[in-house]
Amino acid sequence: MPDLKSVNELVLRFANVNGSGSASANSLVGKSFFRMGLPVGPKNIFPSNIQGLPTWYEIRVSEKGYTGRRGSVDVMVAMNSQTFQQDVADLVPGGYLLYDSTKPLNPHGRRDDINYIGIPLTQIAVSKYEQARHRQLFKNVIYAGALSALLDIEFDVLCDLLGEQFRGRDKIIESNIDALQTGYDYAKRYYDCPLPVRVERRELVGDRILVDGNSAVGLGAVYAGATVAGWYPITPSTSVIDAYTKYASKLRTDETSGRKLFGIAQAEDELAAIGMVIGANWNGARAFTATSGPGISLMSEFLGLAYYAEIPVVLVDVQRCGPSTGMPTRTQQSDLMACAYASHGDSRHVLLLPATPDECFEFSMLSFDLAERLQTPVILVSDLDLGMNDSVSKPMTVAPDYVWDRGKVADYEMLENGFEFYRYLDIDEDGIPYRTYPGTHPTKGAFFTRGSGHNKYGGYTEKGPEYKENMERLLGKFSTAATLVPEPVIEDKGRPDAVLYFGTTLEPMVEAIDELNQQGYSLDQIRLRGFPFSEEVWAFINRHDRVLVVEQNRDAQMRSMLMIEGDIDPARLISVTQYDGMPVTAEFLVTAITGHLSDDPAVSQRLSA
Amino acid sequence: MPDLKSVNELVLRFANVNGSGSASANSLVGKSFFRMGLPVGPKNIFPSNIQGLPTWYEIRVSEKGYTGRRGSVDVMVAMNSQTFQQDVADLVPGGYLLYDSTKPLNPHGRRDDINYIGIPLTQIAVSKYEQARHRQLFKNVIYAGALSALLDIEFDVLCDLLGEQFRGRDKIIESNIDALQTGYDYAKRYYDCPLPVRVERRELVGDRILVDGNSAVGLGAVYAGATVAGWYPITPSTSVIDAYTKYASKLRTDETSGRKLFGIAQAEDELAAIGMVIGANWNGARAFTATSGPGISLMSEFLGLAYYAEIPVVLVDVQRCGPSTGMPTRTQQSDLMACAYASHGDSRHVLLLPATPDECFEFSMLSFDLAERLQTPVILVSDLDLGMNDSVSKPMTVAPDYVWDRGKVADYEMLENGFEFYRYLDIDEDGIPYRTYPGTHPTKGAFFTRGSGHNKYGGYTEKGPEYKENMERLLGKFSTAATLVPEPVIEDKGRPDAVLYFGTTLEPMVEAIDELNQQGYSLDQIRLRGFPFSEEVWAFINRHDRVLVVEQNRDAQMRSMLMIEGDIDPARLISVTQYDGMPVTAEFLVTAITGHLSDDPAVSQRLSA
Amino acid sequence: MSYAKPKVAHPAIAKNELGYTRRDYEGSISTLCAGCGHDSISAALIQACYELDLPPHQVAKISGIGCSSKTPTYFLGASHGFNSVHGRMPSVVTGANIANKDLVYVGVSGDGDTASIGFGQFSHIVRRRLNMLYMVENNGVYGLTKGQFSATADFGSASKGGVPNPYDQIDLIQMALQLGATYVARGFSGDKKQLVPLIKGALSHPGFALIDCISPCVTFNNHEGSTRSYEYVREHDVPVVTADYVPYAKTIKVDYEPGTGTSVKMHDGSMLNLHKLEEDYDPYDRKKAINYLLDCQEQGKIATGMLYVNPDVTDFHDILETVEEPLSSLSYDRLNPGADALESINASFR
Amino acid sequence: MSYAKPKVAHPAIAKNELGYTRRDYEGSISTLCAGCGHDSISAALIQACYELDLPPHQVAKISGIGCSSKTPTYFLGASHGFNSVHGRMPSVVTGANIANKDLVYVGVSGDGDTASIGFGQFSHIVRRRLNMLYMVENNGVYGLTKGQFSATADFGSASKGGVPNPYDQIDLIQMALQLGATYVARGFSGDKKQLVPLIKGALSHPGFALIDCISPCVTFNNHEGSTRSYEYVREHDVPVVTADYVPYAKTIKVDYEPGTGTSVKMHDGSMLNLHKLEEDYDPYDRKKAINYLLDCQEQGKIATGMLYVNPDVTDFHDILETVEEPLSSLSYDRLNPGADALESINASFR
Ligand SMILES: Cc1ncc(C[n+]2csc(CCOP(=O)(O)OP(=O)(O)O)c2C)c(N)n1
Ligand SMILES: Cc1ncc(C[n+]2csc(CCOP(=O)(O)OP(=O)(O)O)c2C)c(N)n1
Ligand code: SF4
Numbered sequence A, B: 001m002p003d004l005k006s007v008n009e010l011v012l013r014f015a016n017v018n019g020s021g022s023a024s025a026n027s028l029v030g031k032s033f034f035r036m037g038l039p040v041g042p043k044n045i046f047p048s049n050i051q052g053l054p055t056w057y058e059i060r061v062s063e064k065g066y067t068g069r070r071g072s073v074d075v076m077v078a079m080n081s082q083t084f085q086q087d088v089a090d091l092v093p094g095g096y097l098l099y100d101s102t103k104p105l106n107p108h109g110r111r112d113d114i115n116y117i118g119i120p121l122t123q124i125a126v127s128k129y130e131q132a133r134h135r136q137l138f139k140n141v142i143y144a145g146a147l148s149a150l151l152d153i154e155f156d157v158l159c160d161l162l163g164e165q166f167r168g169r170d171k172i173i174e175s176n177i178d179a180l181q182t183g184y185d186y187a188k189r190y191y192d193c194p195l196p197v198r199v200e201r202r203e204l205v206g207d208r209i210l211v212d213g214n215s216a217v218g219l220g221a222v223y224a225g226a227t228v229a230g231w232y233p234i235t236p237s238t239s240v241i242d243a244y245t246k247y248a249s250k251l252r253t254d255e256t257s258g259r260k261l262f263g264i265a266q267a268e269d270e271l272a273a274i275g276m277v278i279g280a281n282w283n284g285a286r287a288f289t290a291t292s293g294p295g296i297s298l299m300s301e302f303l304g305l306a307y308y309a310e311i312p313v314v315l316v317d318v319q320r321c322g323p324s325t326g327m328p329t330r331t332q333q334s335d336l337m338a339c340a341y342a343s344h345g346d347s348r349h350v351l352l353l354p355a356t357p358d359e360c361f362e363f364s365m366l367s368f369d370l371a372e373r374l375q376t377p378v379i380l381v382s383d384l385d386l387g388m389n390d391s392v393s394k395p396m397t398v399a400p401d402y403v404w405d406r407g408k409v410a411d412y413e414m415l416e417n418g419f420e421f422y423r424y425l426d427i428d429e430d431g432i433p434y435r436t437y438p439g440t441h442p443t444k445g446a447f448f449t450r451g452s453g454h455n456k457y458g459g460y461t462e463k464g465p466e467y468k469e470n471m472e473r474l475l476g477k478f479s480t481a482a483t484l485v486p487e488p489v490i491e492d493k494g495r496p497d498a499v500l501y502f503g504t505t506l507e508p509m510v511e512a513i514d515e516l517n518q519q520g521y522s523l524d525q526i527r528l529r530g531f532p533f534s535e536e537v538w539a540f541i542n543r544h545d546r547v548l549v550v551e552q553n554r555d556a557q558m559r560s561m562l563m564i565e566g567d568i569d570p571a572r573l574i575s576v577t578q579y580d581g582m583p584v585t586a587e588f589l590v591t592a593i594t595g596h597l598s599d600d601p602a603v604s605q606r607l608s609a
Numbered sequence C, D: 001m002s003y004a005k006p007k008v009a010h011p012a013i014a015k016n017e018l019g020y021t022r023r024d025y026e027g028s029i030s031t032l033c034a035g036c037g038h039d040s041i042s043a044a045l046i047q048a049c050y051e052l053d054l055p056p057h058q059v060a061k062i063s064g065i066g067c068s069s070k071t072p073t074y075f076l077g078a079s080h081g082f083n084s085v086h087g088r089m090p091s092v093v094t095g096a097n098i099a100n101k102d103l104v105y106v107g108v109s110g111d112g113d114t115a116s117i118g119f120g121q122f123s124h125i126v127r128r129r130l131n132m133l134y135m136v137e138n139n140g141v142y143g144l145t146k147g148q149f150s151a152t153a154d155f156g157s158a159s160k161g162g163v164p165n166p167y168d169q170i171d172l173i174q175m176a177l178q179l180g181a182t183y184v185a186r187g188f189s190g191d192k193k194q195l196v197p198l199i200k201g202a203l204s205h206p207g208f209a210l211i212d213c214i215s216p217c218v219t220f221n222n223h224e225g226s227t228r229s230y231e232y233v234r235e236h237d238v239p240v241v242t243a244d245y246v247p248y249a250k251t252i253k254v255d256y257e258p259g260t261g262t263s264v265k266m267h268d269g270s271m272l273n274l275h276k277l278e279e280d281y282d283p284y285d286r287k288k289a290i291n292y293l294l295d296c297q298e299q300g301k302i303a304t305g306m307l308y309v310n311p312d313v314t315d316f317h318d319i320l321e322t323v324e325e326p327l328s329s330l331s332y333d334r335l336n337p338g339a340d341a342l343e344s345i346n347a348s349f350r
């Protein structure tokens, strides 16, 4: 039996059937680690159906702070007979398998290099509970209790969490704690507790929070002053709107009248959703929508209109695994080009690329400021992994002196005082014209918005030079955008090679970089956070011999965009892609990066020196 | 007065009001040059409305064979008072202005360097005809007659054309000829005929035809055996379906039953149009649709489905000036990226890029073969200039031994004889699996088509490795596609620099290259005809120091695609773009190309040597 | 290219209560075909707004794509207008309306725009009970793309000569009634006397108002087989090819009494059997309206007038439960929940 | 992940006229929630096809996206199936049908798929009179995306406790009647005795047949305010958070006589007032059907049964005037107009 020992460095995975009510027990365990002051990275791996199919919940605990996926399992709670064989196989040698021993295990396929921890969960539940529903549900709580003993999770932490969750409903709290205790006691009694793989309280999370990206985006929209949302349900973006609805209802209901300071319309489809957003923004409200892959395709005609007619739009794309319906409950970063160049004709859009929940919150707010400043669609490009999984994150904050930026709007006073308003005239040489809200002034400032050819005065045109002048200004505006999107996060120590990445590659990259350093590969880093790319991005790339572009799609879309936008010699952009639908792991990154680097004679030399 | 003199090298432009019935008279004149054995390039420049706005018809006659736009006017028929000033301004010094002298000309803005040819058209028409409609319509025929005298167009040719057009309706023919004669006589009597700018019969067109690209595409679909069309009206693609309807009705109606060997459905929108095409192709018919910019955006979700579920689709995109509604009656090549990478997720599509009507015909047929061979969407990317204007073209031909290629289809016999059918299995290592048509066999060969995750056996999957294996095969299939699309047309004499272009840039490029040669710039040439790019394309580019990529869009989309797909160093790809909505001119090309080349010290040296 | 009209001052010109002249409600000069029914609708809109004393800048005009959808440029030049994309006006006006409940919304659409590509959006905006005038300028064809049949084609089929349109038409009025619209009327562009009051009623109605306005396309009324159609004329009468010839046409006008019918000769020579509702027609009974329309359909009559109205309306904002003020007018102070609230949310994630 | 069923040979099993057993009409094992109404509809489809002696491979099953749209995997495993994109089944089946008129088309959709995103396509396929069975598995919610209201929500609103759905529901039956459908029926998934004959009738009908089949979603019947809703249970009864708990549910079944009503208790405790058409109900009168439905609506009753049928149908292929043979079966020889025709076309362009 291989010897597996670790404190505060482990991967715990639960294998369940969906619809069985396991998610709450599993996330209770997940959160308990966090409460013990430990960085934690839970991942929910669920099927695209409602009940009866395999689902997994994987928790990475790491006092080193490596909260990305690691790629193997130390402790497996195997509750799904359909996937049992595979679940057993996924354990590292020396790992621990917690299973329901009510029925004897099939001796076929038994591994000698792992530890079996049988607990007769069904039997216990049947003997303790009468209702089928209770038996089913408490089974989950019982194994959570057993884990408390096995992994040394502080029992009080679990009780506290339950207490907070069901505050005021003492009977529920009691019965849950009782189930926890049952599991705890059983494990204590029959197994050496804690296991050599276990946790211990630390003070490593400080004021951090454990939150999913979609909640942060939805809350960001509330704090940005968004008042209108039009949307259509689609996994994994639905919870952005759910969060907006929840927080807006709580924080934005007029206390005296009980009426709402926001309006949310569930549209009949994505075309209508973005149409509403365009109408509302045109009319002076901050409005947004959220969708995923298929929605982006459907919205592309309207995105072109908003680009060309210069209407602010905030669109959240929580990417999932494409193409087409693809694997809707798996993650990917594969809508980049579809977003950046959405719509026919020459059109291009501003993208924000958050990597953490606090960035989700910050960029969500920023997207409204930028959309109104630039009068164009801003697409917040998140993904399922960031959006639907909890991550440890800095708290969400708003600068105390924050005021929203509504961009260039000619109001009644300006018009009254002689401001000469022409809708598409570039008076500030930043490519951004003034707009007016409908209804502003009885005689001045009205203009006609159209997706057809127009000149700088806002008039209809079919004249080539007028059309072209306007299109060129739009290019200028895009250059302005490059100065306004969030700057990349850079670590540059003058090394010859670098990695470039964005979004949810961050977590595993932190770990991979450390590992690479240990192996003697030392790399500069740049994490992109916005598109169009800023001067800093180009300067960084130009300072380096080779840049490994890491992304979670097949076609190296980000690398393509770098080439297109920056005329970068492709020889200097090495592509590293992972796109099987699972969040990328540090292990994969290390292997892929060393594979590329060790091909290079210069690097081999450096390494051997 | 500058001396303008030329035989068979001229630009004649008509300025009219749309809805006034001028188009037929103008195209009569256009066709008469062609009948006189002269290469001719007519361009219709029309507004996006139905009646009352300015419209132009421009005819380039060139015995040198330069049928692209030249960029200035020798003879102007100025029938539109709204645009009169501008029309006068567009004439070259020494040019001729034919105008209606019924009312005196405004002396203001009179040019001294052009020749005024006044004909009291309205007055003549009023005196000759009673009905308002006849007055309006015959005015156009009268100026055509005058042009016959002025430019030395053979009067018989005009009469023949009318005779063919109205065969059997002698009175109509008579009255038209009478009107022609009236104009002819007036010009002869009051002006020195012919002008120094004139035409003369040659034998330069051989068996060529004068046809618009959309007709050729529609006819190609008939000859390809397409039986189903789903479509939605949009300028400038509507006439593709009109042509298909016309030719299919004529050539594909069952003689005995009077019933049709095709089915055309006008859909409620573009989503439905492509949905129909997907359904019909899935079910074993050859089906296609045609659209323009906004339709491409709307079709992108379905295109992703067809890519991923591997369903043949033939889609004709007749590009117009974007973004959004843009200038719907102006031309552009700006849907390239929207087509090549349509849809969210990692998806990419095969494009065919015709430049002439005969290629429209040939590629239209080919697109069905390729779509079925590759089981994927094939997009025929045309444009308004090619699609709606007549061009001199080789005749449309089908190889005598042509048989359609239905691709890999397992039929009843194969299944019966033990062919082991799995929908997405790559048994030939070309990335292309077998398919079956619904209803083929009672027990074998049925499969389930889905846009969600699937494995090579056609089963649903959410497993990363299975998903990935299939996605990688699709990449392999795309490589196969690169060997099947039409090869580029190359002229390579080992020069260091080259131009790369495609589509309707061909006509002006022929002229520009000659002009560049005269100026001492000598360039190799490659005209792309398909995407993905073949080995020949890469080899050509790699053989050259610098390649000027010429395209009719703002964002250098083709250059981007070359960089993305071929990892070409951008420093070697010089962008030349023209995108004001008008077909590009030789003059523009020469200026732009010499501008780029003379920047280059190496070239300057070669030139001065 | 819409040419600005010369604004000449007429000192003695009539003004409405707000002091606006009729001219203040006009727009750019139309670029539609001479005689197009759509222009008459624009004129009726101008008159209705003038007579209702609406401040022009408090109106928002939103349309899709088509000849009809171009018309917002031709009326209310002092209003903001939005010519969006084909078939999607309803969603744009929905968003606009949520943002600012205080403007008056005029949605203009065509029959292709509404009954073909836009039929989903049309249906759903009815369900949402948006406070707006939804004007369909219904000519039974796709004007701007040159004359294909639309899904409302054949509203005049009973009397049209040749081959009937093989598809059943979509009757937008019946649809709207089924979908719960609270103001449903059919007008005829040429009947200003009837149309202006219908528009005024619609603009005054505090909920969703549909006017399905029959509006002859003078240029593409080329139903196959019609003896006066464009195709026919091209083949038989006009002495040269006229691929682009639009004969000069007069605007069709009618004037007849409530409770009576009139046959209108269309530009293609076909007849339209209009039937104006009786003066005692009860527009408050939805079921009766549905049956009335079914009867008319059987008899080949086209009922015009105020077919159904329910003054007791729910507006979308009632459903959304929004505050009194337009959302677009709320200051950041009112919208910002503040740092304390944020801190307690952060705490909930610890 | 749909698991193949073990195919065990039952030698004595019953066979239909074609020699197929019922098993030959089955599909993969369902991955829907236990008790989902959609599974009952699959079972009814299996039974109907079996009893009609349809060769399974001559059926094409086409769907959109949703729990309902997944079901084509769960019946007729020997048929080709196509799970396309959300809301666009009608266009795919239209194309398929034009290509090959000889197959039997079963289109499966959900209420979200049909009445929301797909409402335009739904309406237009009715207009086109496509020969098919269009089955809407109508549960009033978006099942697969976890329980948002759909546009048909509240078909049982009269009896549901709390806050009513503020939106008017779209009644697909009324819509189809207005749009000219020739076979219009409403079923209830739990009433197999009624549903199987309705399906058989629809499959035998030579034109467009709509079955709007009420099909309870056992998991997301969480209408706010309902005392037995998922939300309610979560808050009040179940002793742990159950974000993903789907309680085991039995399939709802009913069995009652024509001309009578029955109240069905849904999984959320709400009641559905079904009313089975009288045996002497005349399904040949469209106007009567429309009025009957309006009456039922007023009375809060849901009429089930064969509401309207017109045996005298036009099929889309009559409109298209296609040849007898399926277009997909025509050889290139028949389709190729030949070189001479091409040469004369070339000549026409000289
Ligand atoms: C997505 C899209 N598809 C097609 C078109 C082309 N198009 C422009 S107007 C129009 C039809 C207009 O018909 P209708 O709404 O009846 O307006 P009308 O011109 O008859 O007033 C079409 C199909 C378009 N602009 N956008
Ligand atoms: C374009 C697009 N938008 C949204 C979705 C997400 N989605 C999947 S199923 C569904 C709703 C399904 O509801 P319904 O048709 O009623 O089927 P049910 O699951 O209730 O049977 C939605 C919105 C999608 N797949 N595609
Ligand atoms: S084409 Fe028809 S609808 Fe369009 S402007 Fe002319 S008359 Fe009006």
Ligand code: SF4
Pocket (backbone or CB within 6 Å): A050, A051, D031, D032, D033, D035, D036, D037, D038, D067, D068, D139, D143, D144, D216, D217, D218, D219, D220
């Ligand atoms: S969620 Fe509802 S509709 Fe979907 S499978 Fe479960 S019970 Fe059926």
Ligand SMILES: [Mg+2]
Pocket (backbone or CB within 6 Å): C066, C068, C110, C111, C112, C137, C138, C139, C140, C141, C142, C143, C150
């Ligand atoms: Mg119309």
Ligand SMILES: [Mg+2]
Pocket (backbone or CB within 6 Å): D066, D068, D110, D111, D112, D137, D138, D139, D140, D141, D142, D143, D150
């Ligand atoms: Mg549903």
